[in-house]
Amino acid sequence: MIHMPKLCVNVDHIATVREARKTIEPDPLAGAMLAIEGGADGITVHLREDRRHIKDRDVLVLRQNLKGVIFTMEMAATEEMAEIAKKIKPDLITLVPEKRQELTTEGGLNVTDQKEHLKRYIEDLHKSNLVISIFINADTDQVKTAKEIDTDFVEIHTGPYAENPDVKELKKVTDAINFSNKIGLKTNAGHGLNYENTAPIVNIPGIKQLHIGHSVISRAVLVGIKQAVWEMKQILK
Numbered sequence: 001m002i003h004m005p006k007l008c009v010n011v012d013h014i015a016t017v018r019e020a021r022k023t024i025e026p027d028p029l030a031g032a033m034l035a036i037e038g039g040a041d042g043i044t045v046h047l048r049e050d051r052r053h054i055k056d057r058d059v060l061v062l063r064q065n066l067k068g069v070i071f072t073m074e075m076a077a078t079e080e081m082a083e084i085a086k087k088i089k090p091d092l093i094t095l096v097p098e099k100r101q102e103l104t105t106e107g108g109l110n111v112t113d114q115k116e117h118l119k120r121y122i123e124d125l126h127k128s129n130l131v132i133s134i135f136i137n138a139d140t141d142q143v144k145t146a147k148e149i150d151t152d153f154v155e156i157h158t159g160p161y162a163e164n165p166d167v168k169e170l171k172k173v174t175d176a177i178n179f180s181n182k183i184g185l186k187t188n189a190g191h192g193l194n195y196e197n198t199a200p201i202v203n204i205p206g207i208k209q210l211h212i213g214h215s216v217i218s219r220a221v222l223v224g225i226k227q228a229v230w231e232m233k234q235i236l237k
């Protein structure tokens with residue numbers, strides 16, 4: 001069978017638009033349902049410490065309604081998030097670094113720097129039968145340490161490749177994915193992937209899931225605007 005990674009669509013920026021007005025639309029769940037109709041194999045959200053887009057209620061409502069697709073919650077490795085994750089029980093938790101000032105996740109989590117903390121953190125979440133992924137840079141030392149602390153998955157950061165999609169950056173991602181698979185980790189990838197730079201990543205064997213957000217939501221705005229204007233025009237008529 002042809003290898004094909006699962007597509008997990010990150011719907012954070014549906015909530016970003018909603019929060020621009022602090023209103024109730026657009027609704028991330030409605031967007032998630034349409035994404036699934038379009039073929040998404042999973043829905044991903046990042047519950048940030050500052051709750052700038054996705055809120056606690058969104059995660060709850062998504063968990064209650066998403067069945068038969070992979071519901072991933074990205075979160076920082078904090079006590080607050082561990083408590084929420086144990087209640088919500090997403091299908092996958094991706095641990096990410098978080099800085100309040102950043103516009104989006106800027107780099108992978110440095111697992112070598114926080115090895116003991118992360119090891120205990122993952123051990124604790126495993127006791128609640130939660131499945132864990134760690135978002136890391138395309139670096140074999142990071143992959144090796146991630147394996148040592150007993151994560152189930154890693155997600156290889158494709159951001160540097162996306163910013164500079166040349167042979168050198170693609171090789172870094174490819175090498176990290178190959179190494180991760182070789183040492184027995186389930187391997188995902190994501191960040192900055194768009195309609196131009198995703199195909200070479202799909203060609204790397206052994207990727208379980210691609211997590212893609214911003215470019216899909218951006219595209220959705222453009223492909224949807226004609227219909228949205230037409231509907232408003234009918235009211236004016």
Ligand code: PXP
Pocket residue numbers: 010012046074094096104105135155189190191192193211212213214215
């Ligand atoms: N993977 C992780 C770990 C992320 O933090 C994000 C952004 O929330 C993504 C993937 C998706 O990145 P993008 O929005 O650039 O597609």
